[in-house]
Amino acid sequence: MSAILVVNSGSSSIKYQLIDARSEQRLASGLIERIGQAEGRIEHRSTALGGDETREERIITVADHAVGFAAMIEAFARSGRSIGEAGLVAVGHRVVQGGSEFVAPTLIDERVEAKILELSTLAPLHNPANLQAIIAARGAFPDIPHVAVFDTAFHQTMPPEAYSYAIDAEVAREHGVRKYGFHGTSHQVVARRAAECLGRPVSRLKQIVLHLGNGASACAVDGGRSVDTSMGLTPLEGLVMGTRSGDIDPGGLLHLLRAGYDVAQLDELLNKRSGLLGLSGSLDMRDVQEAAAHGDERARLALAVYAHRIRRYLGAYLVELGGADAIVFTAGVGENVPAVRADVCAGLEWFGVRIDPERNESRERAARRISTDDSRIAVLVVPTDEEAEIARQTWQVVTAP
Ligand SMILES: Nc1ncnc2c1ncn2[C@@H]1O[C@H](COP(=O)(O)OP(=O)(O)O)[C@@H](O)[C@H]1O
Ligand SMILES: CC(=O)OP(=O)(O)O
Numbered sequence: 001m002s003a004i005l006v007v008n009s010g011s012s013s014i015k016y017q018l019i020d021a022r023s024e025q026r027l028a029s030g031l032i033e034r035i036g037q038a039e040g041r042i043e044h045r046s047t048a049l050g051g052d053e054t055r056e057e058r059i060i061t062v063a064d065h066a067v068g069f070a071a072m073i074e075a076f077a078r079s080g081r082s083i084g085e086a087g088l089v090a091v092g093h094r095v096v097q098g099g100s101e102f103v104a105p106t107l108i109d110e111r112v113e114a115k116i117l118e119l120s121t122l123a124p125l126h127n128p129a130n131l132q133a134i135i136a137a138r139g140a141f142p143d144i145p146h147v148a149v150f151d152t153a154f155h156q157t158m159p160p161e162a163y164s165y166a167i168d169a170e171v172a173r174e175h176g177v178r179k180y181g182f183h184g185t186s187h188q189v190v191a192r193r194a195a196e197c198l199g200r201p202v203s204r205l206k207q208i209v210l211h212l213g214n215g216a217s218a219c220a221v222d223g224g225r226s227v228d229t230s231m232g233l234t235p236l237e238g239l240v241m242g243t244r245s246g247d248i249d250p251g252g253l254l255h256l257l258r259a260g261y262d263v264a265q266l267d268e269l270l271n272k273r274s275g276l277l278g279l280s281g282s283l284d285m286r287d288v289q290e291a292a293a294h295g296d297e298r299a300r301l302a303l304a305v306y307a308h309r310i311r312r313y314l315g316a317y318l319v320e321l322g323g324a325d326a327i328v329f330t331a332g333v334g335e336n337v338p339a340v341r342a343d344v345c346a347g348l349e350w351f352g353v354r355i356d357p358e359r360n361e362s363r364e365r366a367a368r369r370i371s372t373d374d375s376r377i378a379v380l381v382v383p384t385d386e387e388a389e390i391a392r393q394t395w396q397v398v399t400a401p
């Protein structure tokens with residue numbers, strides 16, 4: 001067997017999967033949460049060769065992503081199935097910010113590690129965590145290739161008019177200030193699976209993919225290529241997120257700086273205390289909905305702003321693409337919250353968007369259509385699978401001639 005370990009480190013979590021490279025079957029998976037906090041948690045699932053699934057959950061303290069990686073190795077050992085036994089041939093790592101430097105999956109060496117560190121200023125919540133896990137993994141498995149798959153790579157096809165900010169060109173060049181876009185691996189795999197679901201080649205489709213998780217972004221995909229996306233220089237621009245503001249007038253930041261905020265305080269405000277949390281007091285969509293259902297006005301406003309922002313991008317991308325064949329919802333909120341999908345698509349019959357309420361409410365897990373059969377634009381729910389896509393791209397790099 002040839003297995004690939006995929007490590008998807010978030011700012012405070014590690015999601016991982018062990019995947020058979022040839023069959024793309026999942027052999028084990030897990031999640032380590034609340035890294036850096038007093039009490040963390042690891043959940044590990046492993047599927048024995050016979051097919052039985054075992055599941056283990058533990059409360060542990062995980063100081064950083066290196067400790068998290070070690071906890072993952074121990075969970076494999078306790079499950080009676082060490083990673084080594086699976087015939088590990090490579091490790092694929094999600095790296096959030098690849099700048100203009102990395103346009104494709106890349107074999108990791110010291111130079112690549114240094115570059116990922118250097119790009120941390122453009123993804124301060126993500127790149128340092130990604131790098132810690134990479135260093136731990138290369139220490140644990142020094143004899144096999146490690147491959148970085150960048151969130152930004154898929155968006156390198158954007159045209160200059162989409163990725164340029166209208167600031168002094170010299171300043172922009174010197175500091176690398178342009179739109180890079182993120183969640184690219186998710187947008188890429190979801191666009192492909194949506195095309196499969198529609199039974200049409202991705203090369204002939206115009207799609208608007210809405211990745212609505214803790215972080216959230218919209219992407220205009222033309223023929224399988226990203227032509228615009230809502231996140232920018234950093235994963236802070238665009239949609240309203242769990243704790244991130246998304247779009248805000250840059251003049252507002254100047255105003256707060258003049259009012260006495262320093263850089264660290266602004267960073268914390270916009271990245272950790274804004275979005276759904278800032279508007280409503282809770283960052284989890286389930287809690288916001290619950291509060292809104294009980295008449296909480298702040299929660300209602302949060303939901304309204306959340307949907308309004310998505311619709312603003314939807315309108316923009318319908319125009320940029322010259323119409324669309326599909327609108328695709330994915331990630332935690334996109335896959336699980338019918339009310340958000342209904343709010344986003346409300347009143348768009350004129351544009352050819354008609355949701356079927358029963359299909360929208362269905363709890364089915366697979367990729368599916370939630371629009372009516374006569375809806376000119378198909379509306380789909382497609383589960384994202386960044387890990388499978390990272391495994392696929394890692395395998396391509398290690399088997400390339
Ligand atoms: N069944 C559900 N019902 C409502 N919201 C959900 C459900 N499952 C996940 N979510 C929401 O999805 C978000 C997390 O999405 P996810 O894609 O897991 O995020 P990330 O990968 O960025 O950590 C949270 O806001 C959470 O409330
Ligand atoms: C780039 C980004 O925002 O990632 P996540 O949604 O995992 O935080």
Ligand SMILES: [Mg+2]
Pocket residue numbers: 213214215
């Ligand atoms: Mg995510």
